[in-house]
Amino acid sequence: xxxxxxxxxxxxxxxxxxxxxxxSNETDSVQLGEGVTVEVASNHTAGGTKSKxxxxxxxxxxxxxxxxxxxxxxxxxxxxxxxxxxxxEAGQSWTLLAPDGRAxxxxxxxxxxxxxxxxxxxxxxxxxxxxxGGQVGVAVAGSGAKTENVVLSQVKAYAQAxxxxxxxxxxxxxxxxxxxxxxxxxxxxAASLAIGAGQVGVGVSIGIAEAANYIGWKPDAAGVSEVLxxxxxxxxxxxxAVTQDxxxxxxxKSVVTAGSAAAxxxxVGVAVAGAGVGATNRIGxxxxxxxxxxxxxxxxxxxxxxxxxxxxTIDALAQAASIAAGIGGVGVAxxxxxxxxxxxxxxxxxxxxxxxxxxxxxxxxxxxxxxxAEIEATTQAASLAVGLGGAAGVAVTGAxxxxxNTILTNTNAFVAGSTLESAGDVVIESNNDSLIHATIIxxxxxxAVSGIAxxxxxxxxxxxxxxxxxxxxxxxxxxxxxxxxxxxLKKGETVAITSGSxxxxxxxxxGSTVTDGDSxxxxxxxxxxxxxxxxxxxxxxxxxxxxxxxxxxxIHNSSVTxxxxxxxxxxxxxxxxxxxxxxxxxxxxxxxxxxxATGAGASSFNKIAxxxxxxxxxxxxxxxxxxxxSISLSAVSYTHxxxxxxxxx
Numbered sequence: 001x002x003x004x005x006x007x008x009x010x011x012x013x014x015x016x017x018x019x020x021x022x023x024s025n026e027t028d029s030v031q032l033g034e035g036v037t038v039e040v041a042s043n044h045t046a047g048g049t050k051s052k053x054x055x056x057x058x059x060x061x062x063x064x065x066x067x068x069x070x071x072x073x074x075x076x077x078x079x080x081x082x083x084x085x086x087x088x089e090a091g092q093s094w095t096l097l098a099p100d101g102r103a104x105x106x107x108x109x110x111x112x113x114x115x116x117x118x119x120x121x122x123x124x125x126x127x128x129x130x131x132x133g134g135q136v137g138v139a140v141a142g143s144g145a146k147t148e149n150v151v152l153s154q155v156k157a158y159a160q161a162x163x164x165x166x167x168x169x170x171x172x173x174x175x176x177x178x179x180x181x182x183x184x185x186x187x188x189x190a191a192s193l194a195i196g197a198g199q200v201g202v203g204v205s206i207g208i209a210e211a212a213n214y215i216g217w218k219p220d221a222a223g224v225s226e227v228l229x230x231x232x233x234x235x236x237x238x239x240x241a242v243t244q245d246x247x248x249x250x251x252x253k254s255v256v257t258a259g260s261a262a263a264x265x266x267x268v269g270v271a272v273a274g275a276g277v278g279a280t281n282r283i284g285x286x287x288x289x290x291x292x293x294x295x296x297x298x299x300x301x302x303x304x305x306x307x308x309x310x311x312x313t314i315d316a317l318a319q320a321a322s323i324a325a326g327i328g329g330v331g332v333a334x335x336x337x338x339x340x341x342x343x344x345x346x347x348x349x350x351x352x353x354x355x356x357x358x359x360x361x362x363x364x365x366x367x368x369x370x371x372x373a374e375i376e377a378t379t380q381a382a383s384l385a386v387g388l389g390g391a392a393g394v395a396v397t398g399a400x401x402x403x404x405n406t407i408l409t410n411t412n413a414f415v416a417g418s419t420l421e422s423a424g425d426v427v428i429e430s431n432n433d434s435l436i437h438a439t440i441i442x443x444x445x446x447x448a449v450s451g452i453a454x455x456x457x458x459x460x461x462x463x464x465x466x467x468x469x470x471x472x473x474x475x476x477x478x479x480x481x482x483x484x485x486x487x488x489l490k491k492g493e494t495v496a497i498t499s500g501s502x503x504x505x506x507x508x509x510x511g512s513t514v515t516d517g518d519s520x521x522x523x524x525x526x527x528x529x530x531x532x533x534x535x536x537x538x539x540x541x542x543x544x545x546x547x548x549x550x551x552x553x554x555i556h557n558s559s560v561t562x563x564x565x566x567x568x569x570x571x572x573x574x575x576x577x578x579x580x581x582x583x584x585x586x587x588x589x590x591x592x593x594x595x596x597a598t599g600a601g602a603s604s605f606n607k608i609a610x611x612x613x614x615x616x617x618x619x620x621x622x623x624x625x626x627x628x629x630s631i632s633l634s635a636v637s638y639t640h641x642x643x644x645x646x647x648x649x
Contacts, residue, residue: 020053022067029064032056037080038067048072055080120149120184130194130205137201137266141194144208147186151215155180156228163295165237173240174301178229179247180285184213189257194273201266201328206274209258209320215250216284222346225285229308235295241363242301246289248310248347252281260322260337269328269389275320275337277381283312284346294356303363303424308351309370310409314343318403319380324395331389331450334396339381339442341403345373345434351413353420364424364564369413371551373434379403382443385458393450393590395457401442401582402463407434408471409549413570416556419620425564426628430553432610435575436466440604442581448588448596456586456596463602466576469549469609472542475506485526489514494543495529506543507534535603542605549574549610551637559620562628568614569633575640580604604643612637 022030025041036056040048046069048054058076070077094106130141157178165171194205216225229246236242262273289308291299318341326333351369358365379401387395413430420426442462448454475496480486482497490513497505517527534540553570560566580603586596614633619625 024048024067024070024072026067029066031064032058033060038070038072040072044068046071047074048077049079053080054078120151120186124188124211126190128192130203131196135199137196139194139196139202140204141192142206143190143192144210145188145190146210147188148212148219149184149186149214150218150223151182151184152218152223152225153180153182154224154226156226156230158228159231159234161233161295163235163297166297167237170237170239172238174236174238174242176229176231176243177245177247178227179245180227181249182215182225183251184215184253186211186213186252186254188255189259191259192261194262196263196270197265199266200268200270201264202270203262203264204272205260205262207258207260207322208276209256210278211254211256212280213252213254214282215252216347217282222284227285227287229289231291231299233293233295235297236299236301237297238301239361240301241303241305242299243305244289244291244307246287246308248285248287248312250283250285250311250347251313252283252315254279254281254314254316256318258320258337261324263325263327264332265327267329268332269326269330270332271324271326271334273322273324273335273383275322275383277318277320277339279316279318279341281314281316281342282344282346283314284344285310285312286348288350288352290350290352290354291356291358292354294358298357298359300359300361303360303365304358305364305366306351306353307366307368307370308349310347310349310372312345312347312373313376314345314374315376316341316343317378319378320382322383324384325386325388326394327388329390330392331387332394333385333387335383335385336398337381337383338399339379339401341377341379343375343377343404344406344408345375346408347371347373348409349411352416353418354416356418358418359421360423362423365420365422365426367413367415367427368429369411369431371409371411371432371434373407373409375405375407375436375438377403377405377437378439380441382441383445385446387446387448387454387456389450391450391452393448393454393588395446395448395455395586397444397446397457398459399442399444400461401440403438403440404465405436405438405467406471407436407468407549409434412550412552414552414554414556415558415560418558419624420558420560422561423563426560426562426566428553428555428568430551430570432549432551432572432574434468434549434573436468436577438464438466438576438578440464440578440580443583445585446587446596450590452590454588454590454595456588458584458586458598460582460584460600461602462580462582463604464578464580465605466578467607468574468576470544470607472504473506473545475504478506480529482529482532485517485528487515487524487526489527495532495534497534499530502534505534508541508543509539510541511539544607549608551610551612553614555616555626557618557620559624560626560628561624564629566626566628566631567634568616570612570614570635572610572612572636573638574608574610575642576606576608577640577642578604578606606641606643608639608641610637610639
């Protein structure tokens with residue numbers, strides 16, 4: 001956690017090591033909470049290593065605690081290394097080594113201090129080659145690569161429980177800025193090659209690549225990442241501008257590639273190749289610029305401006321390719337590839353003034369929240385199989401690509417429980433500009449040629465799920481999960497998908513009661529929920545909640561007096577551009593005949609919801625009400641869907 005308060009002197013004159021916030025022999029009791037650190041004094045007897053630093057990680061107690069009676073070896077405390085600050089350039093920049101091993105760069109720019117963390121650049125790769133020869137030549141090759149990257153950070157710039165300036169000695173400008181730039185650049189690739197040659201030649205090759213990248217998330221749940229610029233319980237007297245900016249910029253760039261090639265040659269040539277790719281990318285950051293409570297003297301300044309802005313971007317490429325060639329008297333080739341991607345953005349943005357008396361003497365009051373979220377996702381799977389045989393040639397291919405892209409963001413700008421008097425305008429704005437651009441391609445080609453008979457079969461499937469403003473309903477109370485085999489399925493019952501490309505989704509059964517899972521077999525058979533066609537909208541309804549895409553600008557229980565104009569504006573511009581293509585080609589030839597079979601399917605599920613509101617609800621408890629030269633409220637929502645979906649056989 002990086003927290004910058006008001007600093008009245010240079011940060012560091014010489015390299016120094018900060019032991020802790022407190023010492024265990026302090027006489028005053030302390031309110032414990034997450035992040036509090038204590039150095040164990042030499043005369044401490046309740047537990048803990050002398051001169052070592054411990055950080056509190058337990059539940060926050062209601063009352064203050066005597067540090068001299070604490071057992072620092074208990075589960076409420078974690079032994080940490082001291083924080084160290086090292087000069088990079090005297091008076092200008094420093095490296096901060098945190099107790100958890102993270103490194104930060106602190107830079108002074110004019111009268112500001114900027115905190116920056118370096119990005120994560122991760123490369124994982126794997127390759128394998130196998131060659132087999134002889135009377136019976138068998139070659140098996142497999143490769144796998146995986147990377148998991150997590151960024152969790154808290155950046156705070158604040159003033160708390162303070163009085164800044166006075167009526168007799170006001171300050172000039174007050175600028176409180178918090179900025180975070182986090183990025184993950186991840187490249188993962190796996191490649192394998194197998195060649196088998198002999199009287200019987202067999203080649204088997206498998207390549208698997210997986211990447212998981214999280215900013216503000218943990219692998220199993222939402223994490224804690226915040227960018228906060230705020231004043232709390234703080235009064236201000238300033239002749240100039242008070243500005244608070246919370247700016248967050250997160251980027252994940254992910255490339256995941258798997259390739260597999262196999263060849264078998266001989267009197268009997270058999271080749272099997274498989275490639276699989278999985279990519280998960282998630283961003284979720286809370287960005288807030290706010291004033292909460294106004295201390296003893298209220299807030300008076302020339303002008304006041306609050307800005308909370310988030311830019312979250314996921315740029316992801318997931319691709320899998322497999323090639324198999326079987327050549328011989330009998331040539332058999334099988335190639336399968338699959339590519340799965342899951343991309344999610346859940347950032348929350350807020351700019352607000354609550355429980356404050358605020359006056360500007362010459363300028364405007366501005367409260368602005370701005371969100372820009374973008375997912376650029378390309379998911380590809382391709383497979384090629386060639387079977388060439390004197391007696392028989394067989395080629396079978398399959399390619400599948402699926403992408404789940406979700407944006408769940410809330411953007412709010414408001415004034416609540418406050419009294420505002422502005423010499424100029426009062427502007428409250430909330431903006432959300434979100435885009436999902438998804439390209440999903442699956443292509444399968446099989447070629448089988450023989451002097452006698454050739455058989456070719458090819459299947460391609462591509463599917464996209466693009467959602468803004470919705471999330472899948474909680475499946476914890478589902479009637480069943482997809483791994484079950486049941487004796488009866490009733491209308492209204494729900495099924496939680498626990499594996500496969502639909503994992504995490506919840507479906508409601510719409511059909512009539514079923515008691516037989518296989519009508520072609522005598523007697524009532526159990527109903528296997530793992531084999532249901534959940535894409536059949538006549539029988540199954542995917543269940544959603546709607547927790548996101550709120551865009552609001554409002555005044556609640558507050559009096560506002562403006563010497564200029566009062567403007568409340570909420571605007572949402574949400575777009576989905578999805579290109580989904582599935583193709584399958586099969587070619588078979590032989591002197592006696594050839595058989596070719598193909599199948600291709602492409603589907604795109606797209607859903608957008610936005611709650612866009614600009615409103616005034618209550619004018620406070622006084623008699624000032626809301627007044628200005630003009631009052632305008634504007635709520636605008638733009639929605640764009642571009643959805644070319646193409647199956648090709």
